[in-house]
Amino acid sequence: MSNSLSNSEVEEKSALTPASPEVIDYAADYADFILSSPTSYHAADQGAQLLTESGFTEVDRKGEWPTAAGRYFLVEDGALVAWVQDPRSHGFAITATHSDSPALKLKPIPQRTTAxxxxxxxxxxxxxPLNNAWLDxxxxxxxxxxxWDGNRRLIHTGPIAFIPxxxxxxxxxxxxxxxxxxxxxxxxxVWTxxxxRDVMAVIADLAGFDSAADIAASELFLVPTQAPEVFGVDNQFFAAGRQDNLSSSFAGFHALTKLVAELNEDEALPRIPVLAMFDHEEIGSGTPTGARGPLLEEVLERISLALGLDGDARAQALATSTLLSADAAHSVNPGYEDKHGPETRPVMGKGPALxxxxDQSYATSLGGVATWRKACRDAGVPTQVFVSHSSMRAGSTVGPLLATRLGIETVDVGIPILSMHSTREIxxxxxxxxLSSAIRAFWLG
Structure with a gap:
């Protein structure tokens, strides 16, 4: 298998540059999304806002499921699932990402004062995380x-702490x-x-509470505040934390909102497009809102029931479905070129990597390879291949977990980045x- 698409028409058609207007606009919107998403809770909230602005309706998982055709999404803490429900579509085209990134989590007893x-x-x-990246x-x-009434509020303090x-x-x-x-x-x-000072009193004030006693529960993280930035002599590079994996999540939201904006009311997609953004991938996904949990499976089942698919018909719909798992990949690092094999060397700027x-740390199947290459061809997007050095174990994604749960054709992809798990990924x-264009083509195909 070649390291990139050899179709010259595809490569010529896809020649984006840092100066392309769509690249400049995308980078600005991507930066805003990252800056507004310091935690998985915020990422889900930001995704919900983007979808609402595009005509999607939020569904309460505890309530009745919508049976009419339409655009819907649900949010469960730091996870979000969105879909375009249409009885004329058969099966599902699922793009899966995750919202969490390495961080420092505040303990239940959140502070102390030294001697x-x-x-x-x-x-x-x-x-x-790369621990040293959190210093200074x-x-x-x-x-x-x-x-105490179960109402949830999202907060962020701005810069108040550092690790010297x-x-x-x-x-x-x-x-x-x-x-x-x-x-x-x-x-x-260090923060004082x-x-x-009482850190929970500061949090309570930001949340609009009278005192820390009004907080019944919290899940809080320490995250860097430095804003994303485009830089380089030709503005080639994008620096920000949490690109693993907000790079894929935002690409999914961007692709879905663009897809529905261009879709005619009388036009049916071949399969129901689904965007599933999970939480807790960085700690194994073994939670109700993680990929090991039942969230996506439940959504697919309830969509099927809403469309009148039961028993064998529902099984047939799932059997014709495909999963595109999107998570950041490792670009060749010029200081550590020996960490990649001599033939498989994904480089930033040459398109997302397959x-x-x-050992199936990535769940890419034979059919999944063909699906991805077709999506890239249709979108005019160059693609590369990432395979780990043979003496090293690969990382993993939500792909294998979902492929095991759902039993459907799967492909793992992602944009190559440097400094993965640093506070400043590139x-x-x-x-x-x-990536956004390829995801959109995947849903259209």
């Missing part, structure tokens, strides 16, 4: 709080031996000095636009 008067926020590590960054507290790195004068071997961080000792952010693995400005 020297430093106020620290007490955190545990969520997911697998302005951090904010962000997440969700719930009052030890000066090299006090650690003479740091440059030769590397930074060694104990999460309990070295990863607890001298005067003691992700494959012999992508190329054209690749997310390519």
């Amino acid at each position: 020297d008067g430093w106020g620290q926020l007490m955190v545990e590590v969520y997911g697998g 960054r302005e951090l904010q507290v962000a997440g969700a709080v719930v009052d 790195q030890l000066a090299p004068h006090l650690d003479r071997g740091v440059n030769a031996e590397g930074v060694k961080l104990d999460p309990q000792r070295h990863m607890q952010p 000095i001298g005067e003691e 992700k494959m693995d012999a 992508s190329h400005v054209v690749d997310p636009v390519y």
Whole structure:
């Protein structure tokens, strides 16, 4: 299998540059989405706003399911599922992403004061971050709080904390031996000095509560506040945290809203387009809103029942369905070229990568490869192949989990990025636009 599409017509048709108006517009909207999505809760909320503006109606999972044709979505904490319901469509074309990223999670007892008067926020590590990337960054507290009546509110504080790195004068071997961080000792952010403050009182005030006693429950994270930025001599590069995997999630929202904007009322899509954004991928997906949970399966079943599909008809619809799992991929790093195989070397700016693995850490099937290549051909999008170095184990995505639950044709893809799991991941400005176009073509096909 070649490393990229060899069809010269496709490559010529897809020649986006950083100066292309659609690339500039996309980067601005993508930056706004990331900046407004410091946690999975916020990402789901931002996605809901984009969908509502495009004529989608929110569905309450606890209520009756809509039976009429239409555009719908539901939100469960940091997860979101959206679809275009149409009795003329048969089967499902599902794009799956995730909303969470590595972070520092505030503990139930959230703070302490040292003997020297430093106020620290007490955190545990969520997911697998590059710990050193969190040093000397302005951090904010962000997440969700719930009052005693069960009402949820989203908050973010702005920059209030940081994790100071030890000066090299006090650690003479740091440059030769590397930074060694104990999460309990070295990863607890500083937020005050001298005067003691109650962090939950600050959170309560932001949420509009009278006091911290009004908060019945919370899930809060420490996340960097630095805004996304396009940079480089030709504005090639896009820097931001949480691109793994908001790069795929925003591409999905962008593709879906563009799809419905261009769809005629009397036009039926071959299959029902579904966008499923899950939470908790970075910690194994084993939650009700993660890919191991029943959320997507339940939505597909209720859509089928709403369209009058029962028993064998529902099974047939699922058997004709396809899953496109979209998650960030590893670009070749010029300082560590030996970490990739000599033939498979995805590079930023050359299109999203088709992700494959012999041990099925990526769930790309034979039919899935053909589906992805067809979508790229139809969209005029270049694509590459990512296969891990043979001496290294690949990462994974929601793809294998959903493929196992649903038993449908699956393909894993994603844009290549550098510094994955850092607080400042780097992508190329054209690749997310390519990904959005390919997802849209996947739904149209």
